[in-house]
Amino acid sequence: MKAWHFLANDKRLGYKDGRLVQVGETYRYKGIEPIALCRCGMHGSERIIDALQYANGYIICKVELGGQIIKGDDKVVATERKVLAMIDGEKVLRKFACMCAMDVLPKNAPEIVVQYLKTQDESIRDAARYAARYAAWGAVRCATWDAAWCAARDAAWYAARDAARYAAWGAAWDAARDAARDAQNRRLTRMVNRAMREAK
Numbered sequence: 001m002k003a004w005h006f007l008a009n010d011k012r013l014g015y016k017d018g019r020l021v022q023v024g025e026t027y028r029y030k031g032i033e034p035i036a037l038c039r040c041g042m043h044g045s046e047r048i049i050d051a052l053q054y055a056n057g058y059i060i061c062k063v064e065l066g067g068q069i070i071k072g073d074d075k076v077v078a079t080e081r082k083v084l085a086m087i088d089g090e091k092v093l094r095k096f097a098c099m100c101a102m103d104v105l106p107k108n109a110p111e112i113v114v115q116y117l118k119t120q121d122e123s124i125r126d127a128a129r130y131a132a133r134y135a136a137w138g139a140v141r142c143a144t145w146d147a148a149w150c151a152a153r154d155a156a157w158y159a160a161r162d163a164a165r166y167a168a169w170g171a172a173w174d175a176a177r178d179a180a181r182d183a184q185n186r187r188l189t190r191m192v193n194r195a196m197r198e199a200k
Contacts, residue, residue, distance in 0.1 A: 002084075003044030003076055011086075014056065019063070026082040035079055037072045042081035048192060049185035050074035051094050052093075060089035077127050085196045092195050094120055100142070125142055125155035 013019045016153060027042060035041030044063050045051035054075065067079030098117040105114065115121070116128035 001047070001063050001065050001069065001076065003046055003053040004048040005044040005061045005081065007059035007061060007086075008055060009056035009059060009088075010057055010185075020029075021059075021083055021086070023083050023086050026066075029079045035068060035070060035077050037070060037075060037077050041070075041079060042076035042079050043075055045075045046082060047074070047128055047185045049181055050187050052188070058090040058093060059086060060092070061086045062192075062196065085199075087192070087195050087199050089192065089195070092188075092191050096191055098186075099187065100184060108123055114197050162181055 007021055008014060011021050012178050013021060017030070021027065026117065029035055031040050033040050042065065043054070044065050049058075054069055058112055061083050062085040064082045065076055065078035065080065066082065069076060069078045102117050103115075106118065109127045110128075110131040112124060112131045113128045133138070170199075
């Protein structure tokens with residue numbers, strides 16, 4: 001089955017395995033214990049937005065899981081994982097985070113924050129962070145507004161993976177959570193597939 005998986009930035013398997021991951025290679029679970037979700041085996045998620053919440057780096061892999069497979073709610077574990085494509089997704093994730101933040105940004109957001117989210121211009125990142133923090137802390141905090149500012153602040157402040165995660169979760173706090181996550185999944189899938197095509 002096709003799935004998504006994030007690797008650490010050194011492109012090595014985790015959990016003391018340490019093998020360097022390369023496109024086209026199939027990696028088999030070497031453990032003694034039976035495979036189990038969140039414990040043992042080769043993991044992945046059918047949706048990239050689900051894989052993102054387990055990410056410990058920027059390296060995005062499109063994979064094919066095989067052998068014995070166990071499905072969970074938002075992840076899958078298998079005895080084999082073949083890497084079909086791989087990219088360093090830092091820029092894609094940063095852009096995705098900013099787009100998610102723009103989706104929920106209040107209309108009265110400081111212009112410097114809007115400019116950063118639209119351009120990801122690193123020269124204004126600190127100013128955008130300060131403006132977002134000042135405006136967020138100084139206003140009356142309601143759940144939707146707070147989620148929007150947290151997403152905007154994170155996009156300007158934290159690493160791309162964390163910003164993407166908080167922006168995605170923050171934008172989906174309301175009753176339309178599932179619909180929002182579906183839309184975010186479609187957006188991120190398109191962005192990553194495009195980046196993978198361009199990287200060939």
